Amino acid sequence: MRYLIISDVHGNLAALEAVLAAAGACDAVWCLGDVVGYGPQPNECVERVRGLPGLRCVAGNHDWGALGRLDLSEFNPEARRAAEWTGAQLTASNRAWLEGLPERIVEDGFTLVHGSPRHPIWEYVLSPYVARENLAYFDTPTCLVGHSHIPVIFRQDGPPSSSPTTLVPEPGETFHYGEPRAIVNPGSVGQPRDGDPRACFVVLDMAAGTLEYHRVAYPIGETQERMREAHLPERLALRLAYGV
């Protein structure tokens, strides 16, 4: 079985299509939330994700922000404007689908959340310290998270009292999952923030027991053009070119 793991599409259909084309045929797709928010094609992205084979998808803070389920004063002004714009665009059917997304999914030895297993919607797992605390909040060997838009693995190589090892995966790199336990972030499809503007995805190979990290270039200018047509904040369009 070959599963595609994606996160933080953020309404960026050009990036999503590039990832789906590069990943090739997969038995199932796991999506770690924030299908919408920031980007110019929220409905198109929801519809594309909804139709993927064997889809399992959790809710993210921007999904909830667009639905009005979060207090948008906690968003920065540009994210808030994008969330309000996104909420106004969503069709009733896509809105209902987003409303039905769970905060946590446990499947095949993996826990799927958007932010962290401790606080699935909001918490960022960006440091070994936060990762160590979060290892107590899931029961499976591996927890998949998104939210930070940074590809990273925190792996518990030592005893539970020790700090996890931080691994920064390079494109093309493969990691075994299972033991030791780990918190794994595939990076973002639609708004990478690690200085590399290419879209991120991970392929989970169940037979080999591996996670393969990948990056793929996409036509960033197309997404930027659509953002300008929608009068979304210019800074949100510019950042895509730099991966920040």
Ligand code: ZN
């Ligand atoms: Zn996000």
